[in-house]
Amino acid sequence: MVSNFRQTVRGMRDFLPEDAWKLRFIEDSARKLARLYNYDEVITPVIEHYELLAAKIGEENRKRMYVFEDLGGRRVALRPEFTASIARLVATKMVSAPKPIRLFSVGSLYRYDEPQLGRYREFWQANYELIGSKNPEADAEILSLTSNLLSSVGLKNCVIKINHMGILRGILGSEGILEDKQNVIMQLLDKKDREKALKLAEEYGATSRCLETLKSLFRIRGSDKKSIINEIARVVNNYPDALNSLNNMSEIVNLIEYGGLEAKFYFEAGFARGLEYYTGIIFETYVPELNIAVGGGGRYDKLIELFSGIEMPAVGVALGIDRIMLAMEKQGVNPPKHEVARVFVIPINESMVAEAFKISLILRRNGIITEIETMRRSLSRSLSDANRREITHAIIIGPKEVKEGKVVLRDMKSKVQEEVKIEDLPSKIRI
Numbered sequence: 001m002v003s004n005f006r007q008t009v010r011g012m013r014d015f016l017p018e019d020a021w022k023l024r025f026i027e028d029s030a031r032k033l034a035r036l037y038n039y040d041e042v043i044t045p046v047i048e049h050y051e052l053l054a055a056k057i058g059e060e061n062r063k064r065m066y067v068f069e070d071l072g073g074r075r076v077a078l079r080p081e082f083t084a085s086i087a088r089l090v091a092t093k094m095v096s097a098p099k100p101i102r103l104f105s106v107g108s109l110y111r112y113d114e115p116q117l118g119r120y121r122e123f124w125q126a127n128y129e130l131i132g133s134k135n136p137e138a139d140a141e142i143l144s145l146t147s148n149l150l151s152s153v154g155l156k157n158c159v160i161k162i163n164h165m166g167i168l169r170g171i172l173g174s175e176g177i178l179e180d181k182q183n184v185i186m187q188l189l190d191k192k193d194r195e196k197a198l199k200l201a202e203e204y205g206a207t208s209r210c211l212e213t214l215k216s217l218f219r220i221r222g223s224d225k226k227s228i229i230n231e232i233a234r235v236v237n238n239y240p241d242a243l244n245s246l247n248n249m250s251e252i253v254n255l256i257e258y259g260g261l262e263a264k265f266y267f268e269a270g271f272a273r274g275l276e277y278y279t280g281i282i283f284e285t286y287v288p289e290l291n292i293a294v295g296g297g298g299r300y301d302k303l304i305e306l307f308s309g310i311e312m313p314a315v316g317v318a319l320g321i322d323r324i325m326l327a328m329e330k331q332g333v334n335p336p337k338h339e340v341a342r343v344f345v346i347p348i349n350e351s352m353v354a355e356a357f358k359i360s361l362i363l364r365r366n367g368i369i370t371e372i373e374t375m376r377r378s379l380s381r382s383l384s385d386a387n388r389r390e391i392t393h394a395i396i397i398g399p400k401e402v403k404e405g406k407v408v409l410r411d412m413k414s415k416v417q418e419e420v421k422i423e424d425l426p427s428k429i430r431i
């Protein structure tokens, strides 16, 4: 294929300053929240062995991986998600760490998805995993973290769509349908292809009673917790594993509601997620202005055991930073601009350049955002450039003042100028 190498590769984007600023703002908010909940940050590689990443990611995502052979002949891939890497890290390097283990990671991921609004081939996620606890308070913590992150960046009216893998798997399992076949059905449900999922269940030997149960389940959805839980309980009454799972979901949601979470729940009994490793609750979060999920997660009790041989239940969430950015734009939310002084140091001629350089270093040492005029423009042109870029203060360096250990400080807004001793500059620059 002939490519225009002056353009970014399809699905890849440049982030110009304003967008890079937004992306980093969300990343910073995610990191702050990790600290608040006491999650430790870990950094794992972008490139991993293909087999690791492919193990439980599901057929759809497996097909979309960037896979290649490195120069040493290893079959490797760019990570399409964090969870496999975290599971590997915990299974090989943290098995004996005290439980629970709370880990945070943030970075770029790669999937050969069809590029469209909110869907890119390189995208960013903030990822939280709580490892070692089976209990509902662990699931509730991950859900509250999710809701907290979205509100901390200023998003409103977030909805968490929730279900429990154990309900669907409990039904299919009791019909003797094995896990890998269940996985194919889950993939279809993830794509909302319910007709095909039912057909396949029939092919796999599901009884007509089971198919009727599934059909009834697929119709159950809504936000009224009590009535939805009762309805599901009635439908899955003959499937004890499904009932246990329903009780587990109910317990988790009760905890969250008792804690007073901002996000609202939306229950959908036919909702599944494509990643194969989920064993408990699964969820996705939405804002009303965007019909694609801004985050998703769930409980995966068997994945780490797959790599370590040791039982290690876990629950986690991945929040899409690009999608949060998009949601913020749709809701008209901007990262708060911290009003701070920004100083422009202007030497009035060439002989003052060294002095300007020295003064700019003094200011930066005092934590003041400072740049120096490097274009050697005239004073008036430098000042109009400063105006255009919303610089708050200009410092004009001239030989007469410097001889007296002073400079001219100009407040760009009020246009008031005064002579200031160099050592007094840091305390004079305020907004």
Ligand code: AMP
Pocket (backbone or CB within 6 Å): 081, 111, 113, 118, 119, 120, 121, 122, 123, 124, 125, 275, 293, 294, 295, 296, 297, 318, 319, 320, 321, 322, 323
């Ligand atoms: P998943 O594990 O596939 O549900 O992904 C978790 C989150 O990552 C999603 O809810 C999105 O916010 C984000 N995400 C997944 N795929 C993409 C993509 N191709 N482009 C941008 N964000 C994505």
